Every structure is written in structure tokens, then in C-alpha cells.
Amino acid sequence: MNPTPNTTALNxxxxxxxxxxxxxxxQLPDGTRLHDxxxxVWDGVFRTISSLGFTAVEIADSHIRPADLEPTRxxxxxxxxxxxxxxPISVHVQRQSVIQPGKGEQNLAYAHRAIDAAAEQGMSVFSTGLHQPFTEAQQRALWFWTAQGPVDPDDADTRALAVSRLRELGEHAASVGLQMSLEMYEDTYLxxxxxxxxxxxxxxxxxxxLNPDIGNLVRLHRPIEDWREMHQKTLPYANYWHVKNYTRDEAADGSWFTSTPTSMELGLINYRAMVELALELGFSGPFLMEQYGGDSLGVCATNRTYLQSLLPPAR
Incomplete structure (x- = not known):
């Protein structure tokens, strides 16, 4: 069953x-964090977002951490x-896994603060996952997904801890009227x-x-599940959706793999078919345009226009 609320007829x-x-x-040129x-400066950020035709934004804690802002800010x-x-419709807490060795409890407490901050700011989604901070190899790579990152252990007790802590966050989110969405990411329990x-x-x-961000998996330089099958399995559980696309090529014998960011329309994932499937399954959550490299904001705007063409017209 799709957990997304069945709200009004969106178009x-x-x-x-x-x-x-x-x-x-x-980080600004003078070293000041965007958070501070x-x-x-913040006015310039939102002016740019508006100038590209966007009326909503995801506040990523890589840039601004609502949980760590003073109430006035x-x-x-x-x-x-x-x-x-x-x-601001969502806050995205990333690379702060509630089962990260040595920091899980600290990250759990931070996530609780992020939920309260998101509710205070009138957001509708608390977005998070189980991915952890970049390794040194990922920090050095041109594209971080081409280097190996942390791996969740194949351990029943650790998985049970993840379930318990995420359920705790989900209950908190529900108590303040938020959806909670878990982002799919390689080598985690998601x-x-x-x-x-x-x-x-x-x-x-x-x-x-789920946030069925299959682009996170399509880009990997290794064997992957079929992107159609991944969507078919996960879209019934989707309540928020990071959408992005990559070109992908691979040798038939599995000796090499490559990927490059591209627009939603041009990449491996057929979003026309997947959005149609999602709508048939009752998806009504927000979409988040995501892009790495180049003019990220410009591609996000192009992708928005393409996505709108896939959604039902106003009656």
C-alpha cells in the first residue's frame, strides 16, 4: 500500500x-558557511530559485541545518x-546515519531536532537515509559514487537497531504532522x-x-538491479521522490561500467513510463529535482518543465 496521503487531485x-x-x-568565498x-546572502539564494520558476525548495543540511539555527533565524x-x-517543503538530513559507528546516538538526537525544526518551519517532509560521510577516497574522486563508501553490516542486530531508531523518528514525525521518507542509497539497508x-x-x-531515488544506483560503476524492477517494487511505498538521471554504459562481460549525469529525459531511466506507473499506484508526494555537475540549477529547471509535461493537466 502506498503510504502517501491521498490528497486533492493534483495536476x-x-x-x-x-x-x-x-x-x-x-561555503562563501570568504569561508563563511551558507548556514551562517x-x-x-540567503535572499540572493531564494531570488535565484524563484527566477528559475521554482516555488518550492528542499533545505539540505549540507547547506543549511534548520536544527542548528536559532529560532529567529x-x-x-x-x-x-x-x-x-x-x-521550504522538506528538510534532507544526509550522511548522518542513526547506525553510524560511534555517532549513531548523536545522529539520532540531531534527527529529532531536525524534525522539530521542519515542523516549526511549516515543511511537510522529513527526508533522511542511512548513508554515512564520504570516505577519503570518495572525497578525492571526481564523482564520489565511483569510489567505495561505507557499507552497512550484514548483521541482524544492527539492522534491528536501524528499524528501531527509524521507527522512533517516524513516530516523532507523525506527531508533528510530517511524512518521513527514506532515501535509497547503495550499500545501506536501503x-x-x-x-x-x-x-x-x-x-x-x-x-x-520510500524516496525511490534509483538514480543513486544507476550511476554506480558496478552491476545493478534492473531499474524497471526497482521502480516496480519501490514505487508502491513512495511518499517523496528525488528524481535525476544518468547515462549508463557497461560491457556485456561485466568488465567495465561508466555513467555520467544528464537530464531526466535523456538518461537510462525512462521517467515517462515510471511517472505514469507512480501515478497509477497513487503517488501524490512532492518531487525533488536533483542534479550533480554543470549548471545544476538550470538542469533542475529543465527537468521540472519535462516532469510537468508528464503530469495530468488541469481540468
Missing amino acids: RDTWPIATCMHGFSP ASAE RAELVQIAQSHGVA GTADSAVRLVEEIGLDNVG
């Missing part, structure tokens, strides 16, 4: 479609965004379609679903 003009923040540097930047962030017609679905079922909460 291509009203469907919430947010942009990511990859197109902005998390002045209201004038949280209010200021929302006020500035709204002054440009932009709504790294295959079957494991991700089983994790959501083990958590067992109506407001906890």
Missing part, C-alpha cells in the same frame, strides 16, 4: 516540485523564502529494492515511506 500546475540546493556552494550567512529563513514565493521495501515494512508506520 502539472499544482504538484509540489522542489529544487535541490546543489547549485549553491555550501547573512540575510542578504529559522523564522527569517522562511520569511525570506516566502518573500520570493518559495516554500541499497536494494527488496531490502528497502522490507525496511519500511519492518518500521510499520503509515507516514514512513
Whole structure:
């Protein structure tokens, strides 16, 4: 059963479609973090987002951490965004896994603060996952996904701990009116379609679903599951969706693999077919346009226009 709330009849003009923040540097030229930047700097960020036609944004904690802002600054962030017609609809807590060795409890406490901050700021989705900080090899790589990252252990007790802590967060999110979405990511308990679905079922909460970001898996330079089958298994559980695409090529004998970021329309994943399937299954959650490299914001805007063409027109 799809856990996404069955809200009003959305269409291509009203469907919430947010942009990511990859197109902005998390650090200013003078070394100031975007998190700590002045209201004038934040104003420029949201003015740019608005100028590209976006009315929604995902606040990624790689750039701004609502949980660690003073209440006055949280209010200021929302006020500035709204002054440009932009709504922060989700907070994305990334690389702070609740089962990260030595930091799991600390990350759990941070996630609870992020949920409260998101609710205070009027967001609708708390987005997170089980991916951990980059390894040194990933930090050195041109594309981080071409180097090996941390791997969740094949251990029943650790998986049970992940279920328990994520359920705790899901219950908190539900208590403040938020959906909680778990992002699929390689080498975690959300790294295959079957494991991700089983994790959501083990958590067992109506407001906890999947972010079927299959692009995270298509880009890997290794054998992958069939992208069609992954979508077919995970879309029934989707309540929020990071969409991006990659070209992918591989040798028939498995001796090499390669991928490159591209637009939604041109990559390996056929989003026309997958969005149609999602709608048939009752998906009604927000979309998040995501892009690495190049003019990230520009590609996100192009992808939004393409995605809107796949959504039902207004009646």
C-alpha cells in the first residue's frame, strides 16, 4: 500500500516540485558557511530559485541545518523564502546515519531536532537515509559514487537497531504532522529494492515511506538491479521522490561500467513510463529535482518543465 496521503487531485500546475540546493556552494568565498550567512546572502539564494520558476525548495543540511539555527533565524529563513514565493517543503538530513559507528546516538538526537525544526518551519517532509560521510577516497574522486563508501553490516542486530531508531523518528514525525521518507542509497539497508521495501515494512508506520531515488544506483560503476524492477517494487511505498538521471554504459562481460549525469529525459531511466506507473499506484508526494555537475540549477529547471509535461493537466 502506498503510504502517501491521498490528497486533492493534483495536476502539472499544482504538484509540489522542489529544487535541490546543489547549485549553491555550501561555503562563501570568504569561508563563511551558507548556514551562517547573512540575510542578504540567503535572499540572493531564494531570488535565484524563484527566477528559475521554482516555488518550492528542499533545505539540505549540507547547506543549511534548520536544527542548528536559532529560532529567529529559522523564522527569517522562511520569511525570506516566502518573500520570493518559495516554500521550504522538506528538510534532507544526509550522511548522518542513526547506525553510524560511534555517532549513531548523536545522529539520532540531531534527527529529532531536525524534525522539530521542519515542523516549526511549516515543511511537510522529513527526508533522511542511512548513508554515512564520504570516505577519503570518495572525497578525492571526481564523482564520489565511483569510489567505495561505507557499507552497512550484514548483521541482524544492527539492522534491528536501524528499524528501531527509524521507527522512533517516524513516530516523532507523525506527531508533528510530517511524512518521513527514506532515501535509497547503495550499500545501506536501503541499497536494494527488496531490502528497502522490507525496511519500511519492518518500521510499520503509515507516514514512513520510500524516496525511490534509483538514480543513486544507476550511476554506480558496478552491476545493478534492473531499474524497471526497482521502480516496480519501490514505487508502491513512495511518499517523496528525488528524481535525476544518468547515462549508463557497461560491457556485456561485466568488465567495465561508466555513467555520467544528464537530464531526466535523456538518461537510462525512462521517467515517462515510471511517472505514469507512480501515478497509477497513487503517488501524490512532492518531487525533488536533483542534479550533480554543470549548471545544476538550470538542469533542475529543465527537468521540472519535462516532469510537468508528464503530469495530468488541469481540468
